[in-house]
Amino acid sequence: MRNNLVAGSILLILTLFSFLIALSSGAVHIPLSDVLNLLSASNSDVEQLTRNIIVELRFPRSLLAIFAGAGLALAGANLQMITRNPLADPYLFGISSGASFGVVLAMTIVGSTFAFILPLAAFAGCLVAVTLLLLIAGLNRSQQVESMLLAGVALSFLFSAFTSLMLYWSDPQAVTAILFWTLGSFARADWQNIWLPIVMVIVCLSCMLIYHRHLTALLLGDESAKTLGINVKKLRISMLVISSLLTASIVAICGGIGFVGLMIPHIVRFFIGQGKRANLIVTGLVGGIFMLWVDLLSRTLLDNQELPIGIITSAIGSVFFLALLYLRKSRY
Amino acid sequence: MSATNQHNALPLLSCNNLSWSIDDKVILDNINVQVKKGQFIGVIGPNGAGKSSLLRCLYRFIKPSKGEVTYQHHDIWQLTAKEYAQQVAVVLQHTPQQFQLSVYDVVSQGLIPHQINFKQTFSELFAGISHKTQQQICTALAQVGLTHKSEMPFEQLSGGEKQRAMIAKAIVQKSEVLIMDEPTSHLDVKYQIQIMELAKSLGTTTVVSFHDLNLASALCDEIWVLKDGKLVSSGTPDLVITEPMLSEVFDVCTHVKPHPQHQRPQVTYFYGYSSQTNIIDSEQGVSDAK
Numbered sequence A: 001m002r003n004n005l006v007a008g009s010i011l012l013i014l015t016l017f018s019f020l021i022a023l024s025s026g027a028v029h030i031p032l033s034d035v036l037n038l039l040s041a042s043n044s045d046v047e048q049l050t051r052n053i054i055v056e057l058r059f060p061r062s063l064l065a066i067f068a069g070a071g072l073a074l075a076g077a078n079l080q081m082i083t084r085n086p087l088a089d090p091y092l093f094g095i096s097s098g099a100s101f102g103v104v105l106a107m108t109i110v111g112s113t114f115a116f117i118l119p120l121a122a123f124a125g126c127l128v129a130v131t132l133l134l135l136i137a138g139l140n141r142s143q144q145v146e147s148m149l150l151a152g153v154a155l156s157f158l159f160s161a162f163t164s165l166m167l168y169w170s171d172p173q174a175v176t177a178i179l180f181w182t183l184g185s186f187a188r189a190d191w192q193n194i195w196l197p198i199v200m201v202i203v204c205l206s207c208m209l210i211y212h213r214h215l216t217a218l219l220l221g222d223e224s225a226k227t228l229g230i231n232v233k234k235l236r237i238s239m240l241v242i243s244s245l246l247t248a249s250i251v252a253i254c255g256g257i258g259f260v261g262l263m264i265p266h267i268v269r270f271f272i273g274q275g276k277r278a279n280l281i282v283t284g285l286v287g288g289i290f291m292l293w294v295d296l297l298s299r300t301l302l303d304n305q306e307l308p309i310g311i312i313t314s315a316i317g318s319v320f321f322l323a324l325l326y327l328r329k330s331r332y
Numbered sequence B: 001m002s003a004t005n006q007h008n009a010l011p012l013l014s015c016n017n018l019s020w021s022i023d024d025k026v027i028l029d030n031i032n033v034q035v036k037k038g039q040f041i042g043v044i045g046p047n048g049a050g051k052s053s054l055l056r057c058l059y060r061f062i063k064p065s066k067g068e069v070t071y072q073h074h075d076i077w078q079l080t081a082k083e084y085a086q087q088v089a090v091v092l093q094h095t096p097q098q099f100q101l102s103v104y105d106v107v108s109q110g111l112i113p114h115q116i117n118f119k120q121t122f123s124e125l126f127a128g129i130s131h132k133t134q135q136q137i138c139t140a141l142a143q144v145g146l147t148h149k150s151e152m153p154f155e156q157l158s159g160g161e162k163q164r165a166m167i168a169k170a171i172v173q174k175s176e177v178l179i180m181d182e183p184t185s186h187l188d189v190k191y192q193i194q195i196m197e198l199a200k201s202l203g204t205t206t207v208v209s210f211h212d213l214n215l216a217s218a219l220c221d222e223i224w225v226l227k228d229g230k231l232v233s234s235g236t237p238d239l240v241i242t243e244p245m246l247s248e249v250f251d252v253c254t255h256v257k258p259h260p261q262h263q264r265p266q267v268t269y270f271y272g273y274s275s276q277t278n279i280i281d282s283e284q285g286v287s288d289a290k
Helices: A002-024 A032-040 A048-083 A095-110 A117-139 A144-169 A172-183 A195-210 A212-219 A222-227 A232-254 A260-272 A278-300 A309-331 B003-008 B051-058 B081-087 B103-114 B118-127 B131-143 B159-172 B189-201 B213-219 B243-250 B273-289
Strands: B011-022 B025-036 B040-044 B066-071 B088-091 B177-180 B205-209 B222-227 B230-235 B254-258 B265-269
Touching: A002 A032, A002 A048, A002 A278, A032 A048, A048 A144, A048 A195, A048 A212, A048 A232, A048 A260, A048 A278, A095 A117, A095 A144, A095 A172, A095 A232, A117 A144, A117 A232, A144 A172, A144 A232, A172 A309, A195 A212, A195 A232, A195 A278, A195 B118, A212 A222, A212 A232, A212 B103, A222 A232, A222 B088, A260 A278, A260 A309, A278 A309, B011 B051, B025 B051, B025 B066, B025 B205, B025 B230, B040 B051, B040 B213, B051 B205, B051 B222, B081 B088, B081 B103, B088 B159, B103 B131, B103 B159, B131 B159, B159 B189, B189 B205, B189 B213, B213 B265, B222 B243, B230 B243, B243 B254
Parallel strands: B040 B205, B040 B222, B088 B177, B177 B205
Antiparallel strands: B011 B025, B011 B066, B222 B230, B254 B265
């Protein structure tokens, strides 16, 4: 318990520290003192331009990065628990390909002139995918987990096929736009659209904290969980819905950011297990910090250009993950 | 508890004309049994006899297709899953691997049926597990002798220790009845005896399925014998564990004599090809009949 508290406090401080760094670095470097000055007092003597960069651009963007990272990590941890499958990931269930399909469809129909419509289309695509998944998983009474996973993979391929078909028919400009969208970015963050992911992260985290013991009971098998009086089907479906909505709210704004949902829960579990409630908070914080630094890298690695988030998460993530697998092998 | 007390006690659990079938295949056929308070009941029978299915009906996992299971005269399907879990705890045969939970985490799952309201859950969320509850978990761990391993990963326990942890979980559940489905399969002799003696020492009303007839005979107040989904015999070990019964139900040649320590029936098996001739004959008979 004490270890968890210490880890939690360190991570919280690390998050705040990373957040300040993220506010100060970028194409225009703003000294930390100015950032602190601006945050501590409303009427400070910081230039209007600097104020705009921080308040209108970097603050919402970094906030979104933290909550997107935390949200994807939590959704991943949740799905891995309810399916008892270490490979489960928010994108495995067709959610992301549903979103891509929505975006492609919207671009084909209305063109890329109405940029604001893309998040809506992505969210609608996610919802369609989740509804289909629930219908399929709900119909099959026995072996719910297996049918849910397989249905998710099948749906994912189905949507990808439609997306590819529409891309094949559309013009090269749309293809580039969609490719950029699927690789993920926090550039679309502003004060109007970041509230939904933040609310969803809080909702999802609260549900997971309240039902944490029920979720760990699922890990010991459905039959064992039922003997403890748990309504397994209801618990699984509601957790699936909550994590899907969370993922959808993130994907709609940030596009596809792979690997975080799969990797972060594994890293946290590797170091501190998954039996305690505090582990969920640690998972969220680690996800948030990771994403914040990835965003920082994407903004600063190349001059005057932003690297897509998805490329960095996948690159760093895979190397780190392989190292972890190697470590685990040598540990046992 | 004396034998007369048990006979006078009202039944806690009873199966009334219980049948269960899947797609016309009859798994359990018209079973009538009763579990009285304080009894330690063994369920024996060959593989596929329906032992696990009967226990699953008792712990409200399978809904019978005919008849009913009652707990204190209430149909168990009229109770909610949670209400029933407060009365009946279960220890299963298999536990899945790979889930990175500590022994303490697994044992504390026994609290789930008693997490009644949101207030309780919230106070636990912010103030941690209450001292009283912690004490309860620690006592259960001490009872099964796992106090020193409470923070160890569950997966690193030996088979016997895992089953002991599952029993500790059932103790935390504070139920009236404990149902165990072959808790000693895959365990060596020492652990088989240890687990069963532990279960017996709890003093809870217990229904447990066995493969080891001698262990069943030594520990149980009453034994139910199943074959092909039917209740073939039930009663005290002296009445049930007999040479004709074992030959009929298990198709083996045995010699039954009183155990030197407790005088209950002790089963000795005959080995060698010639001892199996009657089995081959009977199987021949069955295939001829088909």
